[in-house]
Amino acid sequence: MGQVIKGKPVADAITETLQKDVEALKAQGIMPKLKIVRVGAREDDLSYERGALARMAKCGIEAEVLELPADIEQAEFVKTLKAVNDDPAVHGILLFRPLPKQLDMEEIKFVVDAVKDVDCMNPLNAEKIFEGDKTGYPPCTSQACVEILDHYGVDLKGKNVAVVGRSMVVGKPLAMLLLDKNATVTMCHSRTADLPAVCRQNDVVVAAVGRAEMVKGDFIKEGAVVIDVGINVNAEGKLCGDVKFDECVDKASMITPVPAGVGSVTTSVLAKHVVKACKQLNGIK
Secondary structure: OOEEOOOHHHHHHHHHHHHHHHHHHHHOOOOOEEEEEEEOOOHHHHHHHHHHHHHHHHHOOEEEEEEEOOOOOHHHHHHHHHHHHOOOOOOEEEEOOOOOOOOOHHHHOOOOOOOOEOOOOOHHHHHHHHHOOOOOOOOHHHHHHHHHHHHOOOOOOOOEEEEEOOOOOOHHHHHHHHHHOOOEEEEEOOOOOOHHHHHHOOOEEEEOOOOOOOEOHHHOOOOOEEEEOOOEEOOOOOEEOOEOHHHHOOOOOEEOOOOOOOHHHHHHHHHHHHHHHHHHHOOOO
16 A cells, blocks of 8 residues: 655644744744735635635735625726735735636736746746746646655656646646656646556646546556545545545555545645745845
8 A cells, every 4th residue: 555645744843944944934023924815715725824824824924815895896896906016014815716707817927026926827927836946836736746755755756747737727737846856747638548548658647637536446556656636526426636536546556535635735835935025025035
């Protein structure tokens, strides 16, 4: 049976480092602050919000929620978001997505200053990932995958890694982060021909396709590392990932569970990005 690598030890290690960083900032009279902007009250947003607020509190970061009505119009939303963006006390902005249909993301995604955009909404931060510019902010979930691999000592140099899922929320930026670690990355998706055979050729498989238990045992070669990004509900109504855990755990050398895996690290990465933004905005290296 493979080692089940949980997210909590990773999150705790990040938090411990951040607590020291925050104390150092406070000693200089600087209070890192996150502003969460939420439109409406979707349950998954509220769940992540609770976790984010708890993590910020553990790290000593100030956090505040701005809840806006679900029927807010574009002009009013942009005006409000600009006001948050212009607040010098706010260092990081997290905007929950997807937004209601009346709001146009093509305009909104450029409103937040890239330096305060701690979850890679602004395309300028996506560009920085592809250019290898370390001043940017990868999506928190993509970065969480890398943090887990680093924490558990998975050396990616020269390793073959399959990323199943091509979204800009996880898959594509994660591929760039893995390339930066000198991995050889294969981008896969639901239309990849003979997907199980492609995945079996890889030392690491990251499942981020958003389909419940799509990655079965025949996708995994003996000794592979499996990172499951998915959060789904299966046919039995139980919370599950994109990986059929019971079929893969005996073949994998390491595997993340769902829940208690990647998802539990994302809020720590968010906190890490807020502290990074605070330092950059204050000219601190």
